[in-house]
Amino acid sequence: MQIALEPAGRIAPVAELLNTYEIGEMARRKVDAATWALLAPADRAAFDRITFRPRLMVNTTGMDLTLELFGEKHFAPLLVGPVANQRRFHPEAELEMARGAAAAKATLVISAESSVALEQIVPLAKAGAWFQLKLEPDMAKSAALAKRAVAAGCKVVIATGGNWKALAALVKAAGAPVVAKGVLSVADAEAAIGAGAQGLVVSGWTERGATGKNEAIEVLPAIADAVNGRVAVLVDGGFRRGSDVLKGLALGAKAVLVARAPVCGLAAYGAAGVQRAMEILQTDLARDMAGCGKANLAAISRDTVKIHRF
Numbered sequence: 001m002q003i004a005l006e007p008a009g010r011i012a013p014v015a016e017l018l019n020t021y022e023i024g025e026m027a028r029r030k031v032d033a034a035t036w037a038l039l040a041p042a043d044r045a046a047f048d049r050i051t052f053r054p055r056l057m058v059n060t061t062g063m064d065l066t067l068e069l070f071g072e073k074h075f076a077p078l079l080v081g082p083v084a085n086q087r088r089f090h091p092e093a094e095l096e097m098a099r100g101a102a103a104a105k106a107t108l109v110i111s112a113e114s115s116v117a118l119e120q121i122v123p124l125a126k127a128g129a130w131f132q133l134k135l136e137p138d139m140a141k142s143a144a145l146a147k148r149a150v151a152a153g154c155k156v157v158i159a160t161g162g163n164w165k166a167l168a169a170l171v172k173a174a175g176a177p178v179v180a181k182g183v184l185s186v187a188d189a190e191a192a193i194g195a196g197a198q199g200l201v202v203s204g205w206t207e208r209g210a211t212g213k214n215e216a217i218e219v220l221p222a223i224a225d226a227v228n229g230r231v232a233v234l235v236d237g238g239f240r241r242g243s244d245v246l247k248g249l250a251l252g253a254k255a256v257l258v259a260r261a262p263v264c265g266l267a268a269y270g271a272a273g274v275q276r277a278m279e280i281l282q283t284d285l286a287r288d289m290a291g292c293g294k295a296n297l298a299a300i301s302r303d304t305v306k307i308h309r310f
Helices: 020-030 033-039 093-103 118-124 139-152 164-173 186-194 215-227 242-250 260-269 271-291
Strands: 050-052 067-069 072-074 078-080 108-111 129-134 157-160 178-183 199-202 232-236 255-258 305-307
Touching: 020 033, 020 260, 020 271, 033 260, 050 242, 078 108, 078 271, 093 108, 093 118, 093 260, 093 271, 108 118, 118 129, 118 139, 129 139, 139 157, 139 164, 157 164, 164 178, 164 186, 178 186, 186 199, 186 215, 199 215, 215 232, 215 242, 242 255, 242 271, 242 305, 255 260, 255 271, 260 271
Parallel strands: 078 255, 108 129, 129 157, 157 178, 178 199, 199 232, 232 255
Antiparallel strands: 050 305, 067 072
16 A cells, blocks of 8 residues: 655654554554564455445435444444553553543453553543453463453453363353454354353454464354354454455444554554544544445445455
8 A cells, every 4th residue: 555654754743644554654663673563564355355335325424333232332343452561562551552542432452461450451441441361271260360350340351262161161250241252163153152152253363373364354254144143243353444344344243353553553652543543443434334325333234345256
């Protein structure tokens, strides 16, 4: 993507940035090469194979992005995804991320590997907080961590790694809805539901780390069809534009977790950058929904998009 920006090295005012790629470029200018390698844009081939079917002369002036998820109302179907050790990106780390997410009315997902105690983060996440943990071999340890997060005010627990027995134990112990993350097949979706998970995150993340590809958006339709509304299906992985988010929603996701864009905002501008990144995505989503004749999330359906296999 061609980006016309300021001279090399200059950090533009955050209000002038028009897309998350520009925010990413500002982050690249602020962080070292090793840190930037964690933030560099992912492969977009899977997203580029999906196009929209626009609609004409549909009144979308009452645009509404809100949704209810696990009994909580959300301003938009966009959550700030979990990222470990955010002090790598900003001295105020997750505290500044929480401030930015709150300013954008976005729920924040806090990593169990945060730089700051979650009890300090949650009060700043005024649009809501979730918690992500990796299931431990010691199931009591995972349960204790989940209970601590819920006691601090986190409304949902996302679990990664582990095994189905550990997930089932966490579901019983957590005291909040548990969402299984890392699902990439119908079989795993069924296993997670069988273990009691109340939601799934279709994601290329595994306990070995990110796969580096956009498998999630490709397998999302089959998983969403198989689940058929029994639990909430979310997705993450490479979402950088509002149009990407609309594609995810059309293919069956209730909401999208985005991490790279707000982290780039954090690295470049602190809370103001997080807010800008999320508001760009929210605004772009609304614009793209209007172009497809969709005034609310319930109107989005599979025929909003076309998938080009080759």
